Amino acid sequence: MGNTRINDRIVSDPHAGPPRMSDVARIAGVSKMTVSRVLAGHSVAPATRERVQQAIDDLGYVADAAAGALSSGKSEFVAVLVPSLASSNFSDTVRGLSAALEPHGLQILLGDTDYDLAREERLVRSMLRYQPRCIALTGSQHTEGTRQVLERSRIPVVEMWDLPANPIDMAVGFSNSRAAREMVRYLKDRGYRKIGFLAGASDLDRRGLERLKGYQQEMKAQGLGEPRVIRFGESPITMSHGAPALDALLGRWPDTNAVMCVSDMSAFGAIMQCHRRGLRVPADIAVAGFGNFEVSICCNPTITTVSVDAYGIGSRAGQLLLSSVASGTPRAVPERRKFTIDYTVISRESA
Amino acid sequence: MGNTRINDRIVSDPHAGPPRMSDVARIAGVSKMTVSRVLAGHSVAPATRERVQQAIDDLGYVADAAAGALSSGKSEFVAVLVPSLASSNFSDTVRGLSAALEPHGLQILLGDTDYDLAREERLVRSMLRYQPRCIALTGSQHTEGTRQVLERSRIPVVEMWDLPANPIDMAVGFSNSRAAREMVRYLKDRGYRKIGFLAGASDLDRRGLERLKGYQQEMKAQGLGEPRVIRFGESPITMSHGAPALDALLGRWPDTNAVMCVSDMSAFGAIMQCHRRGLRVPADIAVAGFGNFEVSICCNPTITTVSVDAYGIGSRAGQLLLSSVASGTPRAVPERRKFTIDYTVISRESA
DNA sequence: TTGAAAGCGTTACCAC
DNA sequence: GTGGTAACGCTTTCAA
Numbered sequence: 237m238g239n240t241r242i243n244d245r246i247v248s249d250p251h252a253g254p255p256r257m258s259d260v261a262r263i264a265g266v267s268k269m270t271v272s273r274v275l276a277g278h279s280v281a282p283a284t285r286e287r288v289q290q291a292i293d294d295l296g297y298v299a300d301a302a303a304g305a306l307s308s309g310k311s312e313f314v315a316v317l318v319p320s321l322a323s324s325n326f327s328d329t330v331r332g333l334s335a336a337l338e339p340h341g342l343q344i345l346l347g348d349t350d351y352d353l354a355r356e357e358r359l360v361r362s363m364l365r366y367q368p369r370c371i372a373l374t375g376s377q378h379t380e381g382t383r384q385v386l387e388r389s390r391i392p393v394v395e396m397w398d399l400p401a402n403p404i405d406m407a408v409g410f411s412n413s414r415a416a417r418e419m420v421r422y423l424k425d426r427g428y429r430k431i432g433f434l435a436g437a438s439d440l441d442r443r444g445l446e447r448l449k450g451y452q453q454e455m456k457a458q459g460l461g462e463p464r465v466i467r468f469g470e471s472p473i474t475m476s477h478g479a480p481a482l483d484a485l486l487g488r489w490p491d492t493n494a495v496m497c498v499s500d501m502s503a504f505g506a507i508m509q510c511h512r513r514g515l516r517v518p519a520d521i522a523v524a525g526f527g528n529f530e531v532s533i534c535c536n537p538t539i540t541t542v543s544v545d546a547y548g549i550g551s552r553a554g555q556l557l558l559s560s561v562a563s564g565t566p567r568a569v570p571e572r573r574k575f576t577i578d579y580t581v582i583s584r585e586s587a
Numbered sequence: 588m589g590n591t592r593i594n595d596r597i598v599s600d601p602h603a604g605p606p607r608m609s610d611v612a613r614i615a616g617v618s619k620m621t622v623s624r625v626l627a628g629h630s631v632a633p634a635t636r637e638r639v640q641q642a643i644d645d646l647g648y649v650a651d652a653a654a655g656a657l658s659s660g661k662s663e664f665v666a667v668l669v670p671s672l673a674s675s676n677f678s679d680t681v682r683g684l685s686a687a688l689e690p691h692g693l694q695i696l697l698g699d700t701d702y703d704l705a706r707e708e709r710l711v712r713s714m715l716r717y718q719p720r721c722i723a724l725t726g727s728q729h730t731e732g733t734r735q736v737l738e739r740s741r742i743p744v745v746e747m748w749d750l751p752a753n754p755i756d757m758a759v760g761f762s763n764s765r766a767a768r769e770m771v772r773y774l775k776d777r778g779y780r781k782i783g784f785l786a787g788a789s790d791l792d793r794r795g796l797e798r799l800k801g802y803q804q805e806m807k808a809q810g811l812g813e814p815r816v817i818r819f820g821e822s823p824i825t826m827s828h829g830a831p832a833l834d835a836l837l838g839r840w841p842d843t844n845a846v847m848c849v850s851d852m853s854a855f856g857a858i859m860q861c862h863r864r865g866l867r868v869p870a871d872i873a874v875a876g877f878g879n880f881e882v883s884i885c886c887n888p889t890i891t892t893v894s895v896d897a898y899g900i901g902s903r904a905g906q907l908l909l910s911s912v913a914s915g916t917p918r919a920v921p922e923r924r925k926f927t928i929d930y931t932v933i934s935r936e937s938a
Numbered sequence: 939t940t941g942a943a944a945g946c947g948t949t950a951c952c953a954c
Numbered sequence: 955g956t957g958g959t960a961a962c963g964c965t966t967t968c969a970a
Contacts (some may be wrong), residue, residue, distance in 0.1 A: 254740070256947065267957045272949060281955060296739045301716040302653040302662065303947035306962050311653060321681060327672040334699065343713070346697045348685065362694070365652040388647045389605070475885035508887040531882065534826035536859040607963065618941045623965065632939060654963035657946050 255295040264291040275299055305367070314342045314557065315363040315371040319351045319441070320472045325527055325546040326374065329396060332550020333372060340558060342369065349374070351440040351471040357382040364389055370557040376400030376407070377442045392560035394553045397443055399574050406560065407574045408553045412443045415542050415579045416450030417457075419496055419524055422540075422581045424458055428494035428522055431455065432464035434481040434506060435498045441471040444498045447526060451496055464489045473498055475531075478505020479512075486513075493521055494587060500525035500532040503539055507586060522587035537585035544579045552577065606646040615642040626650055656718070665693045665908065666714040666722040670702045670792070671823045676878055676897040677725065680747060683901020684723060691909060693720065700725070702791040702822040708733040715740055721908040727751030727758070728793045743911035745904045748794055750925050757911065758925045759904045763794045766893050766930045767801030768808075770847055770875055773891075773932045775809050779845035779873055782806065783815035785832040785857060786849045792822040795849045798877060802847055815840045824849055826882075829856020830863075837864075844872055845938060851876035851883040854890050858937060873938035888936035895930045903928065 261268045264287045273280050274288040291297070305311040314337055318326040334344055345366060347359040357379045360371070364385060370392040376399070378386075386393050386404055393405040400407055423431055435448040452463045466484045469477030481502060485492055497503035503525030510517050517523050517537055525532050528543035552575060612619045615638045624631050625639040642648070656662040665688055669677040685695055696717060698710040708730045714722070715736060721743040727750070729737075737744050737755055744756035751758055774782055786799045803814045817835045820828030832853060836843055848854035854876030861868050868874050868888055876883050879894035903926060 258947085268948080269950095269957060270955085273956085276949085279955075284955080296736065298712070298715050298736075298740075300657070300718060300947055302656045302718060303962090304949070305653045306651070306657055306964085307947075307949040309949090309962065321672065321678040322675055324673055327678065330672060331699070343696065343717070345694065348682070361649070364649050366694070367651060367653060385647065385649075389649075475881045478885070504882075505885050508885055511887045530826045531855075534829070534856045534859055536862045609963085619964080620941060620966095621939085624940085627965090630939075635939080651963055654946090655965070657948085658963075658965040660946065660965090 255297045257297070257299065260288065260291045260295060260297050263295065264288045311367045311369060312341055312343050313345050313363075313366050313368040315345045315347070315360070315366075315368040317347045317349055317356055317359055317363075317371070317373050319349050319374050321346075321348045323472045324529055325544065328546035329374075329550035329553075332547040332552075333554045334550075336551045336554025336558065351438070353377060353379050353382070353440075357385075361385060369561050370394070372396060372553050372557065373404075374398075375442050376403070378404075392557050394556050396549050396553050398446075399576065403574060406553075406556050408549050408556065408577060409575075410544065410577045410579050411450075412446035413450030413453065415526070415544075415581075416447040416496070417454035418581055419526070419542055420451055420454035420458065420460070422583070423494050423496070423522065423524065423587060424460065426522070426587065428587075429460055430464070430489070430492050431460060431494045431496060432466065432485045432489060432492045433496045433498075434478070434485065434502050435465060435467045436469050436471050436473045436477070437467045438470055441473070441498075444471065444473065447498050464492060469502070473502050475501045475505040478502035478507070479509035482506040482509045494518075495521065495523045497523065497525050500527045500529040500539060500541055503541070503586070504531045504535055507535060507537070507539070517586050524587040528582060532582075532584065535586075540584045540587035541582050542579050543582045545577055549577050606648045608648070608650065611639065611642045611646060611648050614646065615639045662718045662720060663692055663694050664696050664714075664717050664719040666696045666698070666711070666717075666719040668698045668700055668707060668710055668714075668723070669725050670700050672697075672699045674823045675880055676895070679897035680725075680901035680904075683898040683903075684905045685901075687902045687905025687909065702789070704728060704730050704733070704791075708736075712736060720912050721745070723747060723904050723908065724755075725749075726793050727754070729755075743908050745907050747900050747904050749797075750927065754925060757904075757907050759900050759907065759928060760926075761895065761928045761930050762801075763797035764801030764804065766877070766895075766932075767798040767847070768805035769932055770877070770893055771802055771805035771809065771811070773934070774845050774847070774873065774875065774938060775811065777873070777938065779938075780811055781815070781840070781843050782811060782845040782847060783817065783836045783840060783843045784847045784849075785829070785836065785853050786816060786818045787820050787822050787824045787828070788818045789821055792824070792849075795822065795824065798849050815843055820853070824853050826852045826856040829853040829858070830860035833857040833860045845869075846872065846874045848874065848876050851878045851880040851890060851892055854892070854937070855882045855886055858886060858888070858890070868937050875938040879933060883933075883935065886937075891935045891938035892933050893930050894933045896928055900928050 257268050257271050260271045271288055274285050345363050349356040360382050372394045374396050376395055395403055395407045398409040399411055433451045436444045455463045466481050468481040503523050507517050507523050515521050525539045525541040528541045532539035532541045608619050608622050611622045622639055625636050667684055696714050700707040711733050723745045725747050727746055746754055746758045749760040750762055784802045787795045806814045817832045819832040854874050858868050858874050866872050876890045876892040879892045883890035883892045
């Protein structure tokens, strides 16, 4: 059985390609179901289990996950979308998600939206084809199409890094604007009054825009005069954006004595540029960043910044998705939930 | 047809959950096959196509990719493994792969080995369950199990960032040791003789080890005396590792006047520490990095480094995989190929 | 140009 | 504890 006579030769393996579950079953002298049970860890007589395992090892059998998913109606995918892989805070968030989800056998489908909402929609649509169990997005801004297709999919959704007014399902994040306001107050408390802000040029980075908004609001609230805003550089904001932005700021408002940056990356670039211009930080000009990236700790001077638990956002999001998947919470019941992640202004040498 | 009488009410949709291809077919008044053809872009009468498309849109139908893959025997997955997501060179490589593969409808399954070969093997085994069309690994070191399971899978494999003596299938990379040797010569040409090297502590980062080996070889070849090696910090080497490593180096060999680092990250940390110690770079001590990361351009002083086209490694690997998948090149024919990526020593201010 | 039937490799369900 | 059978949702193949 299983043997075939072709051109007068006995061929023991009737099919090409990798071994199937039926091959394992045949070799082990059991049915496919028993093989399936061994693989799933269900109860099987020890002796049988051993024979099956032996056959699996001999053949180098690897179960086809797609077939399994189709049959059981349950995939093991989780779709995850971040604006940029190159940004260390988002890769930390992905690590957090991964740490939470991997132990449960879930496989992450990772997508990089490049801060482009249309691209996000394309990726969401494309990933939905794999029937993911749940999905994690970054930010609260999405196209109408994205929202619609997610609403229809009925799977758990978590939005990260923001606290949307009207979340699709769940959200894990913090108020970027309030964090920026806190930094303004910190600088004011240290005696700085002429405070500038280096933001990105595009409106795609909503979290960056929120920080800018917070800065503007608090400058007004504290009576610190007209905001001094430079908008320069495409998202993601990198170190290279800091120097030209600083130059622009000092070109326009030469008496500025403190600079808030939308990210530690540009803060670092700005500090290096200060040094090149012969300005001491913070004696001549203070510089503050955002994100508590590694560079803020290693730079000389160390950089005052807002610390955000990026990894924690990911692992919290992962936990929420897990419990939501487990309980099968129907989204139709609008049990929308927001979860706040802490942030702190960390006082260092630069401001 | 398709309607069911339940509790005296006519229910038009006989099943729960998301719409199926048969639902679309029913609504459009065609067979499943016609829907399938519309989706695949095969020839269908314009009027029919329009009706089908309308039904798809109305229902918000999303084809199940797993079912399609099972039926056609062809998945759309590519497995990609990198040692660390946080490292910008690997995320650049992933972007390069993504750019090459995405236009062909291939979906990347990304895994993070954390510089752990056993974890790599687990991930490879796990990803193989999704029947990927091909796989990209980082480095030339793998467990016996990894090699075996890949050999058996018979799918195209590309190893990146190294040039293995005996590649599994294809390889895209460069000689890390030769690049390091070139940097030693560069420093010697600039008049430096007392050259130290800051390496990582663990042997997991094979590319780092290769660089260290190259340094040692060239120090000997050039008659530059005993190597001055500090091994400190777990992979991935980060900015924070630079300062303590530099301290250790100067503690042990106080007259060192040039420092090569396994990465721009530690080079940056070392430079900041030099400043803290009151040492001018490069007047008192030269520092060179590796990788041409953004920080090497933005730092003051700018950092002399080895530039490697990380994105190019990814896109080249992607192209190789594509053509290998397209041609169905059987690996049994040992048509093993290695592809070299260029690197250059970039002279900047720090050395 | 379109449709019907037969799988793809697995798991759920129900017998034994 | 184990096995047979019928799906799962799609594409391939072949026929109309």
